Amino acid sequence: MARLKGFTLIELLVVIAIIALLMAIIMPALNSVKKKAATTVCLTNTKNLSLGWYMYMGDNDDHIMSSEDNGIDKNGTYVGWCGVPHNVNGSPLSNTQADPPVTDEDEKRGIEIGVLYQSCSAQGLRCSLWWENCPILFFTDH
Template sequence: MRRGLPGQTQVLRFRLNFGNNNIAVFYGASKIEKRTGFTLIELLVVVAIIALLLAIILPSLKKAKDYAKRIICTSNARQTGLAIRLYAHDNDNKVMPQCNAGGNKYTGNPNNYPPADSYFAYRKILATGEMIPFHLAVLYETGLIENPEIFYCPAQPITDVFNYDYYTKKGRIEWGSDAIAPNSNGNWYVRTSYQYWNGCEQRLDRIGGFKPLVFDSISQWDHVPHRKSGPGSMPQGLTVLYVDGHVSFVNDEDLFTAYTWNGNNYPGAPGNDRVAFRRILKVMEGH
C-alpha cells in the first residue's frame, strides 16, 4: 500500500497473494489526515488515570507521614523518660514534684489537683519577667535535656492563641529561666504538648511502674494529636511514657468515648474536670 502526503487523496491498493495467484484490490479513496493532538476522550482517560493514581497514593503518603510523627513522638517520650530516671538517680529516687500553675509544689489531695496545670513548664514573674521552671522544664534547666523540642510532639495541632510553637526557641517565649517574657497584663506560661503526672508522689518506687507519667495532652479534645483524618477527626491514640520507662501507643476503644471525655464541654473537658481526667488515666494504665 502506498501512502501519500498529508492532505492528499489516495486510492488504497492491496495485493493479496493466494499461492501463485496475485489479486489486486482497489479500495475506494481515502484522504490522509495529519493528527496534531489528543482527542477529548483521550484527555479524559488520562485525567481519570491520574486522579485514580492520586487517590491510591495520597492516603498512603499521609499514613506514612503520620507514622513518622508517631515514631518521633515515641522517641521524644523515651528520651524524656531516660532524663527523668537520671534526675531521680541524683535526687534520692525522686522525680520532679507536681506543681500548680504558679510553679509551687502541690501538697494537697491529688484528686483535687487541676489537671490542666500538668502541661505547664514555666511561669513568668510579672515584676521581673523571669521564668520559674517546673515539671519537664526542670530537665532542661538541669541539662538532662538539651533540646526543648523534645517536649513537643510533631503531630500536636495548633489550636488557639496559646500555640505550642510559641514555646520553642524560635517562638515568642524562649526556653530557660533567664528568658524574658513579653509584656502582658496577665501571667504567661510556657506549655508543653505533653502532660506530666506523678499523682503528687515523687518517689518512683511508690508511684507504680505501669502508671502513666508523661503523655500527649488530653486537656481538651482539640489538643489531642495523632488524628485519623485531620484536625477534629477521631484520634488514633496517645503516646504514653510509663513510670518504669517503657513507652506505648495506647489506642483502646474506651479511650475516646463521650463518657470518658465527659462530652468535652468546657469546663467539663479533662483539663478542667478531675473525674474525666482520672477516667482517661485509668484506661492508660497497664499498657
C-alpha cells in the same frame, strides 16, 4: 491538505481519569506515612523525657524527680510538666509532706497526670490509649 495527527478528546479524558485514579490510590498512603513520621517524633521526645528521668534517678539514689506544687494557671488548671504526687485514692500530696511520706509510687502517679506524659500529639490521644500508640518502657525496670 494533510491531516494533523493528535490526540482525540476521548483519549485525553481517559488519560486524565487514569491519573485521577492513581492519585486517589496514592494520597491515603502518603497520609499514613506522614502520620507515622509524626509518631516517630512523639516516640523520640518521649524517649528523651524518659531518659532524663532515668538519669535523674541514677544520680539521686533511685528517687524519681519530684513535681512542682505550684504548676497551676490563673484558672486553677494544672499546667506543670508533671503532676504533683497523688496517693492511691487520687488525692494530691505535697512534695514537702512528711507524714505519711511521699513514695515513689505517689511520684509516678503524679508524673502520669502531667502535661508531657499523657500526650502524643501525633494522634492527639491521651491516657490509656496513648500507650497503645506510643509505647515505651517507662519506670517498669525498677
